[in-house]
Amino acid sequence: MLKGAIDYAPSTFEERGAAVAFTTPLLSQTRVRRGERTKLEVLIPALSEGMGTYVVPWKAVPEMVPMTMHDRYLHDLIVKEEACSPQEIRRATLKAARRGLAGPQAAQAARRALEEDEEQSTLTHYLLLLSILKAVGLESPEMLKAGIGTEEGQRLTRQLMARAADSLKLEANLLYARLAEVAAAVAPVGLAQSPKPGRLLRGMQELKGFRDSMTQWANEVPNDAAPVAAFCADVAQHTIGIGDAILADFQRRVDAIGPLMRDWETDFAVIRTHARRMAWLLDGWTHVTGAWEVALAEDRQQQALTINELFRILPLLPKKESRVDMLGAAKRVKSVHRRSVRMLEDWRTGEMDVDAIRRIELVKARTA
Incomplete structure (x- = not known):
């Protein structure tokens, strides 16, 4: 079809x-x-x-x-x-x-990404635990000094969490279970107070850098691809605006962790929906921002070709997610869009473009 x-x-x-x-x-x-x-x-x-x-x-x-x-x-x-x-x-x-x-560099990047996911999950769980204790007035310098990974730290943590459960009028096991569910939903996004941003928060930061770079390129480079670059920046900005609004409400609800644990059915459903929506919102952008990062080290001609390639795969927002009609703008840009002279692949003969494959593998090595 x-x-x-x-x-x-x-x-x-x-x-x-x-x-x-x-x-x-x-x-x-x-x-x-x-x-x-x-x-x-x-x-x-x-x-x-x-x-x-x-x-x-x-x-x-x-x-x-x-x-x-x-x-x-x-x-x-x-x-x-x-x-x-x-x-x-x-x-x-x-x-x-x-x-x-996809090559040794991509393999290394994938292993590193999986390790970072595990580290982020552990860190998020720990920070949320501290937030629960703080919310009920049970901050413990002794627990922090001992370290949650030690036997003494774990003993203190269990005592404090039992007291926190009483304060929240919850069973301790239920509080632990809810904490684990929140951590699983929040970890891919990340917490504002975390010393290391989550994957999706990093994605938003990278998208903002991409928007700024595309805007600068469109303004400074006299090339047929300049209107395409400006359009890419507009789509990125539109995505950023929606993402920032989602993140603001997401963080507000996670910060109110005491009420969250009590009003679980309603509030956690919203948090989980926000996290999933952020994943969908940023889906496809990692490759776009990574490909542009690679192109920045190359000459203007290759950058123009990359911009034209990115236009083909740009993650336009679905109609129900946006009040702005990017489709009309895309039609106007299409009239000035110039395809890369390097064919992505000769589809008629099935002959692979090895150089193009290597470029994609290089992006994968940077964006796993």
């Missing part, structure tokens, strides 16, 4: 699908979603340098496009796990990259 790449505008994040970090250039950042009868399908934009988006059954992709070994493994993982949310796709992507199929 073929739909126009510009005319087609999804209504929801789920309809837009989650971006997949394939290394095959033609498939790079294509999106997977659930179609009819909940079957997975992939959206491939601008196939054969055309103006359309092909919607293809997921299982048929290897028959349609020559794929790298990494991409075949990743494709199989997604089929087996029926993954289609940003978090599920990311887990599958890191699992594939960790095997070294």
Whole structure:
């Protein structure tokens, strides 16, 4: 089924699908979603340098496009796990990259990302525990001095959490369980008071840097790609505005952790929804900001080509998530958009562009 790449505008994040970090250039950042009868399908934009988006059954992709070994493994993982949310796709992507199929640097980056996820989870759990104690007036210098990882620190923590549960009129086991659920939902985003920002907070910071860099490039470089760069900056700014609003309410609710633990059914559902929405909002942007970071070290011509490539995969917001019509602006920019003279892949012969694959693997090594 073929739909126009510009005319087609999804209504929801789920309809837009989650971006997949394939290394095959033609498939790079294509999106997977659930179609009819909940079957997975992939959206491939601008196939054969055309103006359309092909919607293809997921299982048929290897028959349609020559794929790298990494991409075949990743494709199989997604089929087996029926993954289609940003978090599920990311887990599958890191699992594939960790095997070294996208190169040693990408494998190292994937292992590092998994380690950072674990560290962030532990840190978030610890900081939330301290917040609970502070909320009920039970801050303990002795516990902090002993360290929560020590036997003495754990003993003090159990005592204090039991007292906190009494203060909140909850069973201690229930308080621990709720704390674990909040930590799991919050860790990918991160806490404002954390010494290290969470993955999605970092993503917002990187997106703001991308917006500023695109704006500067559009203003300073006399090139046909300048209007495209300005459009990329506008889309980034629009995404940032929505993300900042979500994060403000998210952080306010997490900070009020005492009331959260008491009014659990209502407040935690909102926090979890905010966290999921942030993951969808930033889905696909990591590759975009990473590719631009790589291009910044290159000449203006290559930067212009990169901007044109990024326009093809730019994560436009679904209609129900935005009051601003970016689709009309995209149509206007399309008239001045110039494709990169380096073909992403000769789709007619199936010949791979090795240089393009290496560039994608370099981005993966920086953005796992």
